[in-house]
Amino acid sequence: xxxxxxxxxxxxxxxxxxxxxxxxxxxxxxxxxxxxxxxxxxxxxxxxxxxxxxxxxxxxxxxxxxxxxxxxxxxxxxxxxxxxxxxxxxxxxxxxxxxxxxxxxxxxxxxxxxxxxxxxxxxxxxxxxxxxxxxxxxxxxxxxxxxxxxxxxxxxxxxxxxxxxxxxxxxxxxxxxxxxxxxxxxxxxxxxxxxxxxxxxxxxxxxxxxxxxxxxxxxxxxxxxxxxxxxxxxxxxxxxxxxxxxxxxxxxxxx
Amino acid sequence: xxxxxxxxxxxxxxxxxxxxxxxxxxxxxxxxxxxxxxxxxxxxxxxxxxxxxxxxxxxxxxxxxxxxxxxxxxxxxxxxxxxxxxxxxxxxxxxxxxxxxxxxxxxxxxxxxxxxxxxxxxxxxxxxxxxxxxxxxxxxxxxxxxxxxxxxxxxxxxxxxxxxxxxxxxxxxxxxxxxxxxxxxxxxxxxxxxxxxxxxxxxxxxxxxxxxxxxxxxxxxxxxxxx
Numbered sequence: 001x002x003x004x005x006x007x008x009x010x011x012x013x014x015x016x017x018x019x020x021x022x023x024x025x026x027x028x029x030x031x032x033x034x035x036x037x038x039x040x041x042x043x044x045x046x047x048x049x050x051x052x053x054x055x056x057x058x059x060x061x062x063x064x065x066x067x068x069x070x071x072x073x074x075x076x077x078x079x080x081x082x083x084x085x086x087x088x089x090x091x092x093x094x095x096x097x098x099x100x101x102x103x104x105x106x107x108x109x110x111x112x113x114x115x116x117x118x119x120x121x122x123x124x125x126x127x128x129x130x131x132x133x134x135x136x137x138x139x140x141x142x143x144x145x146x147x148x149x150x151x152x153x154x155x156x157x158x159x160x161x162x163x164x165x166x167x168x169x170x171x172x173x174x175x176x177x178x179x180x181x182x183x184x185x186x187x188x189x190x191x192x193x194x195x196x197x198x199x200x201x202x203x204x205x206x207x208x209x210x211x212x213x214x215x216x217x218x219x220x221x222x223x224x225x226x227x228x229x230x231x232x233x234x235x236x237x238x239x240x241x242x243x244x245x246x247x248x249x250x251x252x253x254x255x
Numbered sequence: 256x257x258x259x260x261x262x263x264x265x266x267x268x269x270x271x272x273x274x275x276x277x278x279x280x281x282x283x284x285x286x287x288x289x290x291x292x293x294x295x296x297x298x299x300x301x302x303x304x305x306x307x308x309x310x311x312x313x314x315x316x317x318x319x320x321x322x323x324x325x326x327x328x329x330x331x332x333x334x335x336x337x338x339x340x341x342x343x344x345x346x347x348x349x350x351x352x353x354x355x356x357x358x359x360x361x362x363x364x365x366x367x368x369x370x371x372x373x374x375x376x377x378x379x380x381x382x383x384x385x386x387x388x389x390x391x392x393x394x395x396x397x398x399x400x401x402x403x404x405x406x407x408x409x410x411x412x413x414x415x416x417x418x419x420x421x422x423x424x425x426x427x428x429x430x431x432x433x434x435x436x437x438x439x440x441x442x443x444x445x446x447x448x449x450x451x452x453x454x455x456x457x458x459x460x461x462x463x464x465x466x467x468x469x470x471x472x473x474x475x476x477x478x479x480x481x482x
Contacts, residue, residue, distance in 0.1 A: 016397075018276055018277050018278075019275065019276045019400045019403075019404065021274055021275055021276075021278070022275045022276055022400040022401075022403035022404050022407070023377055023380050023399055023400050023402075023403045024274070024275075024374050024377060024403070025374055025375070025377040025378040025380060025381065026374055026375060026378060027378050027381055028381055031381075031384075032380055032384060032396060032399060032400060032403075033400065035384065035393075035396050036396050036397055036400055039393055039396065039397075043393075049391050052391075052393070053388055053389070053391065056388045056393055057385075057388055060384060060385065060388065067278060068278070118458060121280070121313065122313055122314070122455055122458055122459075124280055124283075125283065125285075125309055125310060125313045125455075126310075126455065128283070128285045128286070128309060129285070129306060129309055129310060129448060129451075132285060132302060132306045132309075134482075136289075136298075136299055136302040136303070136306070137289065137293075137298055137299075137302060139285045139286075139289065139302060139305070139306060139309075140285055140286040140289035140290065140302070140305070143280050143283050143285060143286050144279065144280065144281070144286060147279060147280040148279045148280070151278075151279065186458075186459065186464055187464065187467045189458065189459060190459040190464040190465070190467035190468045190471060191467050191468070191470060191471040191474065192471060193452065193455060193456065193459055193468055193471060194467065194468040194469060194470060194471020194472040194473075194474070194475060195471040195472070195474055195475035195478070196448070196452055196471075196475070197452065197471075197472055197475065198472060198475035198476045198479055199475055199479065200445055200448055200449065200452070201445075202479055203441065203445065205440075205441035206441060206442070206445060212445065215442065215445055215446055215449065216445055216446075216449045217449075218449070219445075219446045219447070219448075219449025219450045219452075219453065220449045220450075220452050220453040220456070221453060222449075222450060222453060223449060223450035223451060223452060223453020223454045223456070224453035224454065224456045224457065224460075225453070227314075227450065227453065227454035227457075240450060
């Protein structure tokens with residue numbers, strides 16, 4: 001007889017989601033992390049030790065997604081485990097669990113990478129620099145607040161929505177909200193990027209008005225031109241750093 | 256001695272946060288270096304080194320299985336080394352800034368490589384998980400995750416201490432050059448931040464986002480005037 005999942009087990013799963021990457025490996029990626037998230041709920045659903053063994057074995061295969069969105073898949077799997085009476089259903093050549101993890105992991109991975117890595121992380125970093133330029137000790141605080149409020153809320157909501165929606169979580173619970181969120185986080189990032197430039201030029205510690213403008217404009221241009229490729233080559237950066245040092249030393253001697 | 260212990264501990268925290276637990280951007284240079292500086296009684300200097308490094312590696316995305324620069328522990332080591340030198344003989348901030356930059360440029364890829372080795376080693380968890388499930392001891396899965404976190408911590412300690420040691424050697428070499436009071440710390444910061452802004456610009460240089468960058472510039476100017 002299958003048991004009912006307790007709220008405390010969902011909460012324990014949410015807490016475990018913070019360690020979803022701790023056992024990351026190149027064979028099954030986040031499978032250990034996913035098992036740790038599912039474990040409290042699977043214990044509720046499968047009071048019989050043999051059933052629990054079977055359930056854990058079902059979920060010990062490959063899993064990989066954006067770490068901040070893993071709770072969506074986990075919540076959906078918990079709901080599916082709770083509802084289903086026949087866990088060995090195959091879809092095509094593979095068990096439904098594998099197919100679902102692969103499909104949702106891929107969609108959520110793409111969505112999460114664009115939102116968190118491509119949007120929220122640059123936004124947090126730029127906000128941090130902006131805060132630093134206003135008051136140095138607030139920079140760190142700005143990064144922590146801007147990044148962590150969304151990440152914690154989204155992890156928690158992921159578990160709730162995944163558990164409510166089950167296997168339809170990607171289409172019914174997320175829908176086009178994910179795309180809209182990506183657009184807005186990128187817009188805010190672009191806004192923060194624009195704000196950093198005048199603050200950099202007009203900082204009281206900047207060496208001279210015109211020299212400062214030329215320095216910032218020149219380095220922004222150089223950064224965009226040389227470092228815009230995805231692969232940030234160590235040698236390129238090293239060469240730029242050396243050139244920068246020479247320019248600064250020369251400028252200081254001139255003034 | 257206690258400064259080195261603190262440095263190693265924060266190196267561990269940075270490595271854990273970057274890829275094992277929480278992933279809440281505590282490992283970002285501006286955050287971890289400000290914390291380190293505050294703990295060593297030099298908060299402004301710590302924040303300065305953190306700001307210097309903040310934008311340079313921001314664009315590299317830790318997507319999928321790619322090797323990405325593991326900046327957190329290296330930033331702790333480089334900034335920590337500079338702060339230790341600063342504590343003892345009031346090292347010139349401009350020279351220290353350059354030493355921090357060069358150290359991180361050299362060590363970040365090494366950090367990424369070490370992370371790959373760690374993840375390869377964690378492949379050994381798979382048969383152990385299967386055994387634990389078979390033996391009816393699923394609680395061991397959590398212990399293995401803790402083991403993974405401990406491995407990350409060890410990686411952080413190694414990278415931060417190695418980077419700090421290298422930086423102190425580099426500083427000794429740079430101190431022999433006639434660079435004292437030549438490099439203005441803020442000019443260096445502005446130049447490096449400019450490079451960082453330019454590199455991050457790629458993430459936003461699509462036609463629909465450029466107006467937002469322009470609006471940001473205007474809002475920035477207005478904010479400065481008001482302040």
